[in-house]
Amino acid sequence: MSIDTTTGLLTTAKYLSSPHCNTRDNTPIDMIVIHGISLPPREFGTGAIEALFCGKLDHAAHPYFRTIEGLQVSAHLLISRQGLITQFVPFHQRAWHAGQSTFQGKSNCNDFSIGIELEGTDDIAYEPVQYQRLAEVVTALLQAYPAITRERIVGHSDIAPGRKTDPGPLFDWAYLDCVLATCSA
Ligand SMILES: [Zn+2]
Numbered sequence: 001m002s003i004d005t006t007t008g009l010l011t012t013a014k015y016l017s018s019p020h021c022n023t024r025d026n027t028p029i030d031m032i033v034i035h036g037i038s039l040p041p042r043e044f045g046t047g048a049i050e051a052l053f054c055g056k057l058d059h060a061a062h063p064y065f066r067t068i069e070g071l072q073v074s075a076h077l078l079i080s081r082q083g084l085i086t087q088f089v090p091f092h093q094r095a096w097h098a099g100q101s102t103f104q105g106k107s108n109c110n111d112f113s114i115g116i117e118l119e120g121t122d123d124i125a126y127e128p129v130q131y132q133r134l135a136e137v138v139t140a141l142l143q144a145y146p147a148i149t150r151e152r153i154v155g156h157s158d159i160a161p162g163r164k165t166d167p168g169p170l171f172d173w174a175y176l177d178c179v180l181a182t183c184s185a
Contacts, residue, residue: 001136003144008090010137013077018053018088020074020096024111029091030147031113032138033098035075035156036120036167040064044081044119053078053088072096075115077137083129085137091145101159103152109159114141114148122168131172135179150177 001012009015039048040062048065051057053074059065075097078086089095097115101107116137120126142148155171156164 001140003091003140005092005144008092010077010085010087010140013085013087015087016050016054018074018095019055020053020072021089021093024092024094027111028147029112029114029145030152031103031109032141032148032153033101033109033113033115033156033159034134034153034167034171035097035115035117036122036126036171037078037117038119038121042121042124049078049117049119050086050088075117077115078117078119079130079133079137080119081127081130083127083133085133091141098156098159100163101156103154103159114145118167118171120167122165123170125170126167126172131176131179135176135183138176138180139183150180 001010003010037049038044039046039052041064048057057065059069074088074095076087076089076091076095091114094110095115096110098109098113101109103109116134118126118130138153156166
């Protein structure tokens with residue numbers, strides 16, 4: 001797995017272009033934010049996350065979708081329950097995943113971070129294959145963007161406490177570190 005830093009794309013991912021992005025204005029990339037998402041909540045494999053990020057969600061299709069009408073969000077990557085990776089925004093572009101956020105005194109984390117969504121919800125454990133793919137992606141990102149360090153890989157809840165809870169208490173940071181060590185060995 002590698003990253004073409006010219007196109008900002010992961011060579012092995014499926015690419016679906018999202019309109020929910022803009023320029024980073026040359027702000028260097030030095031951070032990764034890990035998220036959890038499911039749409040509708042607690043349902044997996046519906047295709048709704050992909051539709052939402054691409055601005056194509058049919059809000060009439062489910063009562064929950066009505067509650068998020070007008071929401072313009074995206075992430076750079078989504079890792080499905082099966083470990084399939086979809087990219088929505090090139091890494092050098094600014095995806096809209098973090099919202100109001102602060103890390104080490106710097107606000108608007110979207111400016112300088114890469115957003116990775118894991119398909120999931122706070123109270124269901126993530127799949128081992130998701131950790132495997134995440135560790136592979138993180139290893140490739142650390143190579144392509146060396147300003148990112150392990151200490152600068154955080155959860156959405158770390159940069160928007162009180163507002164966001166994802167990736168949730170069941171996200172296993174120690175296990176991610178364990179898989180990461182295997183990937184980079
Ligand atoms: Zn999030």
